[in-house]
Amino acid sequence: MPGDGEKLLEDDRNISVFIEYMKSRDEESLVLARKALRNIKSYSSTRKDKQGYRIRIKCKNEEKVFNYYFPYRYEEFINTIVENFDLEKGKTGYLENTGGFLLNYMTQRGFESIGLTLCEDEWEKCIFANFPVLRREYLKRELSPLMAGNENSQKVDRLVWIVDDYMREKKFLNNYIENEDVDIIMLIPKGIKINPVEFRREICLDRSLISKESEFQILILSSKDEIDQKETRIPEGLEVLKSNSVILKVDMEKCRDNNGFMYTEQGHYFVETLKQYENNEDLKYEESYLKDYYDKFQPDNRRDNYLWEEGVDCFPMDHGWLYDPWRGPANPPLREKRFETRKGGNHNIGPNTEEFGHAEFNRLRGAYDTLKETGYNPDFFVDGYITGYLLVRKDDYRFVASEGQHRIAALSALGYDSFVCRFDLKPWTSETVFYNQASKWPQVKAGIFTPRVAKMCFEHFFRTDNNTRLIEHLKRMSSI
Structure with a gap:
């Protein structure tokens, strides 16, 4: 009897096969995923408002469309992180609420990392953020782990958090926040007041970030007396x-x-x-x-x-x-x-x-x-x-x-x-x-x-x- 993945292939549901592999990450599913990629077409285009891009993914019996926009504050936030941490050392955890920006950034640089999404829809959008590239390169290098939910919390050395819905996300990330050994790197909209005492950490860096959209604050919280500041270098x-x-x-x-x-x-x-x-x-x-x-x-x-x-x-x-x-x-x-x-x-x-x-x-x-x-x-x-x-x-x-x-x-x-x-x-x-x-x-x-x-x-x-x-x-x- 064919397995679930093979049955999906027989039904010309190749997008579902790809999703199944990205969840299971085993070798058998990888073989099926590469077969599925041959039967998936993908199209990317700049959105009419020129704010980001759209990806359309299609096979015989399935189709998905995703819209993406990555604000420039993401780049300034990332620059702050790599100026203060060597991401080549240790493991980085991050809340992936960016639509795939952080997932692709961590994956392509080969950092040991684990991403967390609050829901299945967000997970799926992130997985497909760079799909035309994955389609063309046939998963020669797979994406870093990305979890829908945080039940399988892994030990990390630092947590990257771009704050959107503060209370909901704080509750979701509680397992990591409870571990005082984890440094927390946050990008927060101005107006949200953070009390470092409730995190049982001290503020090691507090920097304003003014973007086209609004004003933000970059915080690095740590329980250590000082963080080991070593810059992440792009290999030259x-x-x-x-x-x-x-x-x-x-x-x-x-x-x-x-x-x-x-x-x-x-x-x-x-x-x-x-x-x-x-x-x-x-x-x-x-x-x-x-x-x-x-x-x-x-x-x-x-x-x-x-x-x-x-x-x-x-x-x-x-x-x-x-x-x-x-x-x-x-x-x-x-x-x-x-x-x-x-x-x-x-x-x-x-x-x-x-x-x-x-x-x-x-x-x-x-x-x-x-x-x-x-x-x-x-x-x-x-x-x-x-x-x-x-x-x-x-x-x-x-x-x-x-x-x-x-x-x-x-x-x-x-x-x-x-x-x-x-x-x-x-x-x-x-x-x-x-x-x-x-x-x-x-x-x-x-x-x-x-x-x-x-x-x-x-x-x-x-x-x-x-x-x-x-x-x-x-x-x-x-x-x-």
Whole structure:
């Protein structure tokens, strides 16, 4: 007889299977959840009032819609927490009444944590807050534990509490509050009076927070004479290799697009276009550097894409289009035509249809305008993070962007020297690729690439003259 999860699959209730797994967290349910994900479609969109976003999740016999909005005070509150506590140490408990903001924040940084929701509906909303990402990455890294109710209270070292309904939430969190060893970090609307005596703790920090919505108070309560103030650091560059975090900070000069071009040197097709736009808000696509680039950089194969000279022994790179040698699955077919990122073109190279070019131009300007106005706040949006992977050679790295190349270009044009990003966790992508392990790369093991040619591809992303060679290529094409 099939189990409950298998029966739900047979009834085409794939959303229910996913929910069942998120409650049970066992290996058998995980297998069913991954089967279910193949049959679920998800859509995310900015809400009409531009206050947050909407996620719609649909399968044959089920559909759910959730609305999300994360106010900017959450970010300021989180900044206070990481300035005063090292969340890498010990376990953090938190009341998840934010619609998934805290759950995703704790999960992606790899902190040991446990979240609590007051009811089943709130639990469900939080679980689906980042669903389009989970759908695409097939639960490669699962979410941190989130409980509907607090019957199974676990020992924690600190409790994060964004106060909404004070009396109800205080009663709900009583098991943790009774334990005087637990530090309490609170964000409270101004006007709610907190008496630290009733918590049997002293106030270690009292800070005002004025947001667009209202005025708030940040309190840290502790029974200890003083808290051990150690800042939580986002791993920078290769520090992430010693961390559980999928979030890391990278230097802009070490970032590359899928062509191997730099965002910090003259000639990048997106960045140069945005510099034109900075000087002329009425810039048209037909007048842009992007249009010129798409018209003149039209490689016929991967060798031409990398601007390798004729005569370079790089088979099969000179015969068509293949996956990068470090990407799975192994042994894909050799394509005569390049990949399309969307119908009508490829945003990294030409030729593209006029419609595609105009759309890319508008996406680029939109990313720039948004980041200039609001800054880069990836935790506030589904799919908000620029994602990619690291190529690692000795003590150096390159961050290759998978998604968010318009945003990186905008950040570069706006003068960012570094930014926070996230590993791409798609099943066919490795988070880190090591130069000295070329023989183990999927396409090398499959016999498609020799280790020598595979390493040539890797080394291409470490070259510092790719943009210069591109500019020279465009000049030659102009003279033909």
